[in-house]
Amino acid sequence: MxxxxxxxxxxxxxxxxxxxxxxxxxxxxxxxxxxxxxxxxxxxxxxxxxxxxxxxxxxxxxxxxxxFDFIAREPRSYRPDLALNRYEQPSPFLPARVVNLxxxxxxxxxxxxxxxxxxxxxxxxxxxxxxxxxxxxxxxxxPDLRGGFGTGTFYTTDPAEAARESEQVVPLDWPGPGSGPIESVVIGPRNPKDRSDATTPLTIDPRPDEGRVLLRTSGTPGELELRPGSWSPWVRLRFKLGLLQGARGIVRFLLRRLEPGRLELYASPVNFDPMAPPFPISHPDLYAADLADELGLYHTTxxxxxxxxxxxxxxxxxxxxxxxxxxxxxxxxxxxxxxxxxxxxxxxxxxxxxxxxxxxxxxxxxxxxxxxxxxxxxxxxxxxxxxxxxxxxxxxxxxxxxxxxxxxxxxxxxxxxGSFRRGVNLNAWLREHGLLALRDGEGPGGGQEPDLRQVDWSRTKAYALGLTGLYLNRIGREGQGIVPPDEAEGLKEQIARGLSGLVDPRTGREAIRGVDSRERAYAGPFVEEAPDLVVRFGAGYRVSWSGSLGGVSAGIFEDNTRRWSGDHIVDPALxxxxxxxxxxxxxxxxxxxxxxxxxxxxxxxxxxxxxxxxxxxx
The missing domain is CATH 3.40.720.10 (Alkaline Phosphatase, subunit A)
Structure with missing residues (x-):
């Protein structure tokens, strides 16, 4: 062939x-x-x-x-990190570059x-x-132009609205019809020098009696008409980052609600502009632009x-x-x-x-x-x-x-x-079994700290991070490790035995079918980068939402009430x-x-x- x-x-x-x-x-x-x-x-x-x-x-x-996962960790700091690529800048005099992991x-x-x-x-x-x-x-x-998997922006006249997962909230001051246009901004990338937000002007002109909003931007097109429930075309924008520096992106808008005195507008994550991406997204470099020339602008995230x-x-x-x-x-x-x-x-x-x-x-x-x-x-x-x-x-x-x-x-x-009905917080299980401790004054639930920052490492032997991974708090590898090398294998076996076959008391179903050591699960030159243990969840179960980023909940099991209701991160055999x-x-x-x-x-x-x-x- x-x-x-x-x-x-x-x-x-x-x-x-x-x-x-x-x-x-x-x-x-x-x-x-x-x-x-x-x-x-x-x-x-x-x-x-x-x-x-x-x-x-x-x-x-x-x-x-x-x-091995979407999420990795930096072992010295325990900081969650994206596992697919990283950005490096060996010298302040050289441009940053992307490394594929x-x-x-x-x-x-x-x-x-x-x-x-x-x-x-x-x-x-x-x-x-x-x-x-x-x-x-x-x-x-x-990534999007801010470096995330997808960071949208929600514009609202509700002053009590707070940012939720992977988003930004921009408050709007609009007393109601007849009060004129609203001056706002589109939030773009972070400035690499001081981590401040680069923005570009956005004028929002609500016309509720006509059932529409007019948007005026500094990009192309310069003016848009939005009606509830319909996506705008792509808008090409430039964000200024310095005297001679800038970044180009594309964004779409959706009018969520338009009522007298109430306005809700959503802006998609700012995608790389395929005509001028800040880092190459195609080979040859111009291939992304060639596609846009022929097919029109498209999602690049x-x-x-x-x-x-x-x-x-x-x-x-x-x-x-x-x-x-x-x-x-x-x-x-x-x-x-x-x-x-x-x-x-x-x-x-x-x-x-x-x-x-x-x-x-x-x-x-x-x-x-x-x-x-x-x-x-x-x-x-x-x-x-x-x-x-x-x-x-x-x-x-x-x-x-x-x-x-x-x-x-x-x-x-x-x-x-398959279905994702119930979440399992692995760190809660470790805490219940005396293998993970929280700092004095910290309670479970992730209220004050959303991730592993609430953990007392001087009393913690293991921790979970990512969608299936468990790590030992090893001396010489982790920043505050306490598990000596001669105890590692025994501890891994202890955890694997305890979690394997774990039954959800509410449903009577097997939530975890098994736990594999990385040596059993993998072979090759990069095994040492894998989690120490890999959890295989049962049908209908998955790591809990807070647990994926290292959070510790009050209970081991919880209902999954989010719209994200199906999943596949279970025992691969299923x-x-x-x-x-x-x-x-x-x-x-x-x-x-x-x-x-x-x-x-x-x-x-x-x-x-x-x-x-x-x-x-x-």
Missing amino acids: EKVIVVGLDGLEPRLVGEMLRRGELPHLARLSAEGGLGRVATTSPAQTPVAWSSFATGTNPGGHGI RRGQPVWDLLSSAGIRSVILRCPCSYPPDPLRGRLLSGMGV GMVEDHSALVNGRIDEAAFLSQCDDSWREREGMLSRELHRLDAGLLYCLFDTPDRVQHLFWRFLEPDHPANLGLPPDPEFVGAIAETYRRADSAVGLALEAADDRTLVIAMSDHGF VPGLLAMNRPFRDEGAAMVDLAPTILEALGQPAGPAMEGRSLLR
Whole structure:
């Protein structure tokens, strides 16, 4: 074969696909199944998007590429940190640079060495972009202009409104109709010199009698009309950072509420401007701009959909799905563009939206889900996940339409999905068992301190941080470690025995199926960077919200009442991904590490020397 097309469908759940196939709702996946086969593919430990797609790209387990979670920690300070990339500035006289923390050799690097072109669209952990023979647009890992995964801004006339998770709140002084325009600002990046907020002017002109708001900006376009519930087009802005320095970004607005005396406006995270990003997001550098020239401005953040805005109640479900539709159209346009140009080599395109929709809309599949707060699910959104699967099937159809008899088409997800009904606070369990202590005067609940800053390290032997990780407070590794090397293995075994099989007393269900040491879970050059222990949660359970950032709650278990009601960070055996090809393949025992060798064999190349998997082609 001369061409391989991979359509990544993040989070597609094999059980739901099977049900829809039986109802005849996914014709393109049905065709793939008939031509080659359809099965399941084992995900990684943990079953997380950046971890799994990094194993897809490199053909290694996480110990071979170094991505173990979204969240890591700096062991000397215990500070939570993003685990996908970091920024370095060796000298104040040199510009900062981005370092990709995904190591290993991706499949497109091996293909480039063999003179074979690749086009990689939005693969996680590809920021900064890898140089390759071909084109690449970075995916998950690209931040917003403030450096976060997605920091929106909520403008409100309610003086009591406080900022919620991953957002900023800007108060508005508007007595009501007839009082004239409101002068405000769009908040942009932090100034690297003093960490102050860079801003650009924004004038908000409410006209409630006309059911609209006029916005005037310093960017392009300079004036916008907003009506409730509809997203604005992208606005290109420049933020001044110094005498000769600035940063360009793009932002969209949504009018949430317009009543006499009350105004609510939401601004999306400020994305990198693809025409002038502050750091490269594509290879070649101008590829991102070429896409914008041809297709129009598009989301560049690694987490496209504004999930925090929906969780915080700043936008509603209809607005969120409207944004998801925009994301689909952007990605479909990119895929179609590259399919028309593909004559040989590898084309990979990831559609993230199925994952985001399931996270936020799983509660509509379960009338008794705690996130429904005792109310019946809104029938308008009961079918949202199924509609997302039909849209995913259409993306597979684009690939099949472009394929010929020299083309291997692969459609796959990195993990499956399930319900998230109850949270488990691992630090509360450690505290209850005398392995973690709080400072004098600090009580559980995370009220005063949101993370590990409330911990008394002189009396703490272990702590949890991230979505599945537990760490020992080791002497010589942690900043205030107390666990000597000769006690480490015994302590790990003690914790693993105590947590494995943990039962939720309210439900009688197994909340934790098992706990693995990192030596058991991983192999390779980066094992020492992994958590000491990796927790495998049971179906319906996940680490609690506060626990993911090191918080200590009063109780071990809690209902998940957030809109984020579905998840996949459980025992990986419970959430395999979906795998379909238009050629017969070995589906028994298939794993994410097998995909890179499969692609290489299809294109006539041997597997890379570090790759652990083997080709699935028969």
